[in-house]
Amino acid sequence: MHVLFIGGTGNISAASVRLALQQGHTVTLLNRGKRPLEDYGIYGAESIVADIQDEAATRAALEDRHFDVVANFIAFKVSDIERDIRLFQGRCAQYIFISSASAYQKPLVQPIITESTPLKNPYWQYSRDKIACEDRCLHAYREQDFPITIVRPSLTYETVIPTAIGGWSDYTIIERMRQRRPVVVHGDGSSLWTLTHASDFAKGFVGLLGNQQALGEAFHITSDELLTWNQIYDAVGIAAGTGPVEKVHIPSSFIAKLEPRAEGSLLGDKAVSCLFDNTKIKRVVPGFQATTSFQAGIRQTLAWFEAKPERMQTGPACHQRLDRIIAAYQPCYDALRPLD
Known part of the structure; x- marks a missing residue:
């Protein structure tokens, strides 16, 4: 054809x-x-x-x-x-x-x-x-x-880093993880995603x-693999060589208030668990099966970025956004933290 x-x-x-x-x-x-x-x-x-x-x-x-x-x-x-x-x-x-x-x-x-x-x-x-x-x-x-x-x-x-907050087409989230700086994870990180x-x-x-x-x-x-967002961020950290990453869990609605452009992606999509039934595509395309685990796939993605230095673009704007969200939520986090 x-x-x-x-x-x-x-x-x-x-x-x-x-x-x-x-x-x-x-x-x-x-x-x-x-x-x-x-x-x-x-x-x-x-x-x-x-x-x-x-x-x-x-x-x-x-x-x-x-x-x-x-x-x-x-x-x-x-x-x-x-x-x-x-x-x-x-x-x-x-x-x-x-x-x-x-x-x-x-x-x-x-x-x-x-x-x-x-x-x-x-x-x-x-x-x-x-x-x-x-x-x-x-x-x-x-x-x-x-x-x-x-x-x-x-x-x-494949050629993006699929984190919900930070990441995507640049390399800043990887730089942040390697610098051992905390990342923002929406909700408590336990919702399921594919x-x-x-x-x-x-x-x-x-x-x-x-x-x-x-x-x-x-x-x-879609794949049939289900991961929590905590597992997703940790898999990215492991691929980056840092191991499990430091996460700051912040409600999606709070993030959306601070970052209105994130509202659609979070409240309209990633804030809730999504489980896809792939029966229809498997019926029409016999033999279809997703076989690349996220642990394997994200390693391939980082290898693609690192194959050419010009792909590893980082910038202060993403760091500043994440730091601003964390700083704004810190009083709430401190108030909720159990007393010693």
Whole structure:
């Protein structure tokens, strides 16, 4: 099959590109060409340099080409979906929209998340936009026969450090751990979470390419490994060579008050336990199984960062944010501490 990836060098998408190539698919990447493909282990893919936000330039770059599958990893607004419908209606047999598992309603009414769990997130505009995109995709499927498939990743990592507070695309949280400075963990750290290595996500995703059972359907693709946030932070510390880290447990609502930009990610997602039922993806993609433990995966992630010094970017802003949260909560912590 000929697959067009819009994006393709991101934290989630690069592994899917690599696996699609390994399985013999013809792969074309459409992006701005700002990331060298070899930095992400991508060899043998065609590259089309264009900004998908420039519809006219994209149309010209694609000319009259048709694709078996178009997968957009960088669509965030309804306007992005409407543009893609204009670009690819009648020019692909399957269009895959990458949504987000953060769209699922939380707190949960049922303890296990399935694809039929309601979509609702009053805390995070990012998630509400993804929900609106899904609605537009489904309308296009029903009314225009646009061949959509919806995929909802949860916290997926390969080239990011997936801590809830601090971390992500820079290296500061690792520096902090190695300096033996405390880290912030939301709540008491006992809520359960699932982290998925991008190479495992790719197994399910590539299995959906050209899969007729996937048309008009939505799937989440996650690991079955469950960890507490305390275990997650300690696993990062162990990978960094420090062992279990010093944690300051602070209520999510308190953190959100101090850091409003964290409200959606915490209150609308990571503050509650999330257990995913992967029955549907396993039924449609027989043999799908996530096999990379977080302990193994986070070591691979740190190795990727450390392979090139320029990836190990740190800065004072993240340290200052964490120190400010800890300092603000310290009087509460002292008041709650048992008397000697």
